[in-house]
Amino acid sequence: MSLRKKCITAVNKTFEKRRQQNAAEETRRKEEVLAKIPQMAALEQEMEANMSAFMTFAFEENEKGNEKKFRAFKEKAMLLQGQRIELLYEAGFPTDYLEKVYTCAACKDTGALDEGLCRCYKKEISLEYLRLSGLERILKKQSFSDFDLNYYAKEGRPSPYQKMEYLKKYCEQYVANFASGGKNLLFYGNPGCGKSFLSAAIGKALIEEGYFVLYSPVQEIVTAFEAERFGKGGDHITTADYTDCDLLILDDLGTEFQTSFSDTTLYNLINARLNRGKPFIISTNLNLEEIEEAYHERLVSRMIYESDAFGFPDVDIRLAKKKAKSQQ
Ligand SMILES: [Zn+2]
Numbered sequence: 488m489s490l491r492k493k494c495i496t497a498v499n500k501t502f503e504k505r506r507q508q509n510a511a512e513e514t515r516r517k518e519e520v521l522a523k524i525p526q527m528a529a530l531e532q533e534m535e536a537n538m539s540a541f542m543t544f545a546f547e548e549n550e551k552g553n554e555k556k557f558r559a560f561k562e563k564a565m566l567l568q569g570q571r572i573e574l575l576y577e578a579g580f581p582t583d584y585l586e587k588v589y590t591c592a593a594c595k596d597t598g599a600l601d602e603g604l605c606r607c608y609k610k611e612i613s614l615e616y617l618r619l620s621g622l623e624r625i626l627k628k629q630s631f632s633d634f635d636l637n638y639y640a641k642e643g644r645p646s647p648y649q650k651m652e653y654l655k656k657y658c659e660q661y662v663a664n665f666a667s668g669g670k671n672l673l674f675y676g677n678p679g680c681g682k683s684f685l686s687a688a689i690g691k692a693l694i695e696e697g698y699f700v701l702y703s704p705v706q707e708i709v710t711a712f713e714a715e716r717f718g719k720g721g722d723h724i725t726t727a728d729y730t731d732c733d734l735l736i737l738d739d740l741g742t743e744f745q746t747s748f749s750d751t752t753l754y755n756l757i758n759a760r761l762n763r764g765k766p767f768i769i770s771t772n773l774n775l776e777e778i779e780e781a782y783h784e785r786l787v788s789r790m791i792y793e794s795d796a797f798g799f800p801d802v803d804i805r806l807a808k809k810k811a812k813s814q815q
Contacts, residue, residue: 490728491699494615498598501611506596509588516584523578530574531585534567609697616694619724621702622736625687631659634684640803647800651681654797658685662692669734669766673791675774676799682770686736689768698733705753706743712752730759740771740790741781754786761793769794 488496520527541560544553572582589595591607598608617623634655639647661669674682690700701724703711708729715726729735735756743749760767769790771778775798779787 489731490619490701490724491731494612494619494699497615498608498611502596502598502608505590509590509596512588516588520575520578520580520585523580524574527571527574530567530571534564534571537563537567613694613697616699617691620690620694620700621707622687622690622694622700625683625702626691630691631655631688634681634688638681638802638807639800640806647803650800654685654799657797658689659692662689662696665693665696665698665734668764671761671766671794672768673794673796674768674770674799675778675796676772677801678772680799680801682799683738686738686768686770690734690736693734700734700736701728701732702736702738703729704739704742705737705749706739708737708756709743709749709752712756713748726756729756730763731765733765735760735765735767737767737769740769741773741777745781750783750786754783754789757786757789761789774798 537560541564544556544560571585575582575584587595591605594600594605594607598605598611636648636651636655639651641648645653661672672686674686676682687702690702694700703724711724711729712726757767773781775791775796778791782790
């Protein structure tokens with residue numbers, strides 16, 4: 488089963504459980520109220536009888552001239568409702584204590600609205616996507632707004648600070664424009680300069696928009712393809728997920744154990760995504776010349792020349808240390 492389908496199945500189960508829990512809560516409240524207000528049972532019965540009589544009336548005699556009768560049903564319903572509120576209030580219960588219990592009032596916990604999926608359902612899907620995306624290990628609870636530009640030196644023109652400020656804005660724009668076709672990106676620079684973080688922040692923001700994003704070190708991707716080739720595919724991420732997800736973030740290019748199999752795998756994967764118009768982000772500690780040296784020309788041409796490449800400036804170690812000290 489694809490990861491996407493797994494997510495939907497898991498969320499549907501969550502909703503089923505939610506409806507059951509809320510129904511159980513309704514029953515519990517009813518029993519609690521009846522124990523304290525015995526006359527509520529008769530009142531509830533009367534409300535139900537009135538409602539069922541009205542339904543019969545509306546179904547059988549939905550003709551003109553019955554305005555009066557219609558109004559009588561409505562008035563009685565309001566009167567009974569008023570009595571119920573009074574009884575609840577006098578016994579110290581919230582006045583809506585016997586209403587239906589919903590976690591989401593908009594969709595009544597169905598997850599669906601007339602115009603499509605409810606916001607609450609989309610949110611659960613996002614959370615599930617995020618859990619399976621591999622992004623959590625990088626991001627924990629951080630996002631774009633937590634990205635700290637103060638680690639970058641302000642000297643020089645453009646200064647590392649200015650470069651990163653531009654890059655951060657570029658990434659935010661990337662998310663905003665993703666629906667009209669996301670580009671492929673190549674982030675390169677020394678370890679610890681913010682590449683993984685910014686690419687993961689893009690991934691998280693897109694997941695929140697409902698996109699399915701996967702984040703994996705290149706080595707993990709190669710291992711997954713290898714396992715599947717030898718019939719040992721795990722039940723977690725399948726190679727089809729890497730090919731089909733809305734955005735694939737390949738982290739740490741160049742640290743994989745490079746073999747002809749790993750190169751072919753990367754080439755096929757990137758090629759398949761290019762053919763489908765599905766973007767990727769590559770982050771690497773190698774610079775452009777080193778990438779050209781390390782990989783075959785046809786792979787290089789797809790990684791570098793089909794992407795917007797950004798060289799990340801180093802963080803200023805002095806500033807980083809100073810900041811770490813001030814936070815102690
Ligand atoms: Zn809802």
